[in-house]
Structures are given as structure tokens and as C-alpha cells.
Amino acid sequence: MTSQVKVSARAARRMRTRERILGAAIAEFKKSGMAGADVNAIAAAAGVAHGTFFFHFPSKEHVLLELENREEARIAAEFARFVEQRHDLVTTLTAVIDLVTGLERRFGPILFKELLAQHFSPTRPHKDEWTDHPVIVLLVRELERARGDGEVHPEVDAFYSATFFLLGIYGVLTTTDNPETRETMLAKLVSTAVRGLEVR
Known part of the structure; x- marks a missing residue:
């Protein structure tokens, strides 16, 4: 596998993770509003670690x-x-x-x-x-x-x-x-x- 293919696969995985986080955050915001939204709940719903949320969204x-x-x-x-x-x-x-x-x-x-x-x-x-x-x-x-x-x-x-x-x-x-x-x-x-x- 070439390095370019590896980078593309990694970028695709990163994009899928970002989309999962975004979807989970939207669901949480709909329910609780932004101020009341729990980042731990968003991360759990997206199936990622707490720190992964902040990697994608500061x-x-x-x-x-x-x-x-x-x-x-x-x-x-x-x-x-x-x-x-x-x-x-x-x-x-x-x-x-x-x-x-x-x-x-x-x-x-x-x-x-x-x-x-x-x-x-x-x-x-x-x-x-x-x-x-x-x-x-x-x-x-x-x-x-x-x-x-x-x-x-x-x-x-x-x-x-x-x-x-x-x-x-x-x-x-x-x-x-x-x-x-x-x-x-x-x-x-x-x-x-x-x-x-x-x-x-």
C-alpha cells in the first residue's frame, strides 16, 4: 500500500469520525441546547474518546x-x-x-x-x-x-x-x-x- 493511499484512508476515517461527532452533537444540542450539552455524552454517542471531540472541534x-x-x-x-x-x-x-x-x-x-x-x-x-x-x-x-x-x-x-x-x-x-x-x-x-x- 502506498503512503498516499494510507493518508487517504486515514483522512477518510478522520472525516467519518468528525461526521459522527457532529451528528451526536446536533442530537445533544437539540435536546439540551449548546450550554447544557454534555461533551462526554456527545463523545459516548459518537463512540469516541472525550479528547477526540476537542481534536475535531476546539x-x-x-x-x-x-x-x-x-x-x-x-x-x-x-x-x-x-x-x-x-x-x-x-x-x-x-x-x-x-x-x-x-x-x-x-x-x-x-x-x-x-x-x-x-x-x-x-x-x-x-x-x-x-x-x-x-x-x-x-x-x-x-x-x-x-x-x-x-x-x-x-x-x-x-x-x-x-x-x-x-x-x-x-x-x-x-x-x-x-x-x-x-x-x-x-x-x-x-x-x-x-x-x-x-x-x-
């Missing part, structure tokens, strides 16, 4: 960061496919809401709120720019396209409009549990955003 926050990056890339890919076709502003903004609420349904409210808290935390492990977040980039691009087509007022700042809209979604989802109230608030968020963007 902290529990790094697990959330990896999960956030993966999910943001997945959502961005779905949104990118959606915007390949032209849509009006209401449909586009509603699609963003559907993608974000879909993430909450998949992960449950505890882990979803942990992801949001990490995203907006001043102590998150890695600092980044808005251009590092593909969902924001895509939404900004769509608002700029709509502005160029005359659907959006020429003085609208696409970046701030996209950011405020996303913050509005997160605000509703993290503070409102009643499904009917949420649905109403999210619909009003879309209609209010569109009124603020459109040419009068």
Missing part, C-alpha cells in the same frame, strides 16, 4: 459554526435555484421565509435559536463579512436586479433592506411561538418590506 461553539456554515450553504443553494427564474418581490421574500422556517422545523426551536444566537454573537469563533454569507449575497443581488428593472425605488439600499428583512424574520421566529401569530407577522413583514421597496 469548543461546542465550533460545532455550531460548522453546522451554521453547512446549513447556510444548503439554503443558499436552494435559493439560488429558486432565483434562476424571475419572481415578484412578494414571492421572493416569501421564499426566503420558507427556507428559514424550514430550517427551524428540521432542527427544532432549541437548536434553531442556538444557531441564531451564535450567528449574531459578538464572541463567535470566526469574524466574517456579510459577503461571506451567501443567502444575504443572493437576496441583495435579487433586490439590486429588481431595482434595475424598476420594481424597486432607485434610492433603496439593497444591502440594508436585505439585512433588515432577515433580521425581521429572525426576530419573529425567536420571540413568537404561536403559529397563527407567527404566520400573520411574517406575512405583514413581507407586505411592509415590499411597500418600502416599491416605486410609488
Whole structure:
């Protein structure tokens, strides 16, 4: 066996171990939240030693960061496919809401709120720019396209409009549990955003 094959096999094993740890951590975070999550329980569920967790993830926050990056890339890919076709502003903004609420349904409210808290935390492990977040980039691009087509007022700042809209979604989802109230608030968020963007 060549050394290159040995390295590849070792790298593949390391990746499988990392995925097991990540899966076990997600399950623990869903149940207990990040602060309450027990690294020993995660390691046991993944079938690894306690120290192996920290070899792959320096902290529990790094697990959330990896999960956030993966999910943001997945959502961005779905949104990118959606915007390949032209849509009006209401449909586009509603699609963003559907993608974000879909993430909450998949992960449950505890882990979803942990992801949001990490995203907006001043102590998150890695600092980044808005251009590092593909969902924001895509939404900004769509608002700029709509502005160029005359659907959006020429003085609208696409970046701030996209950011405020996303913050509005997160605000509703993290503070409102009643499904009917949420649905109403999210619909009003879309209609209010569109009124603020459109040419009068």
C-alpha cells in the first residue's frame, strides 16, 4: 500500500469520525441546547474518546459554526435555484421565509435559536463579512436586479433592506411561538418590506 493511499484512508476515517461527532452533537444540542450539552455524552454517542471531540472541534461553539456554515450553504443553494427564474418581490421574500422556517422545523426551536444566537454573537469563533454569507449575497443581488428593472425605488439600499428583512424574520421566529401569530407577522413583514421597496 502506498503512503498516499494510507493518508487517504486515514483522512477518510478522520472525516467519518468528525461526521459522527457532529451528528451526536446536533442530537445533544437539540435536546439540551449548546450550554447544557454534555461533551462526554456527545463523545459516548459518537463512540469516541472525550479528547477526540476537542481534536475535531476546539469548543461546542465550533460545532455550531460548522453546522451554521453547512446549513447556510444548503439554503443558499436552494435559493439560488429558486432565483434562476424571475419572481415578484412578494414571492421572493416569501421564499426566503420558507427556507428559514424550514430550517427551524428540521432542527427544532432549541437548536434553531442556538444557531441564531451564535450567528449574531459578538464572541463567535470566526469574524466574517456579510459577503461571506451567501443567502444575504443572493437576496441583495435579487433586490439590486429588481431595482434595475424598476420594481424597486432607485434610492433603496439593497444591502440594508436585505439585512433588515432577515433580521425581521429572525426576530419573529425567536420571540413568537404561536403559529397563527407567527404566520400573520411574517406575512405583514413581507407586505411592509415590499411597500418600502416599491416605486410609488
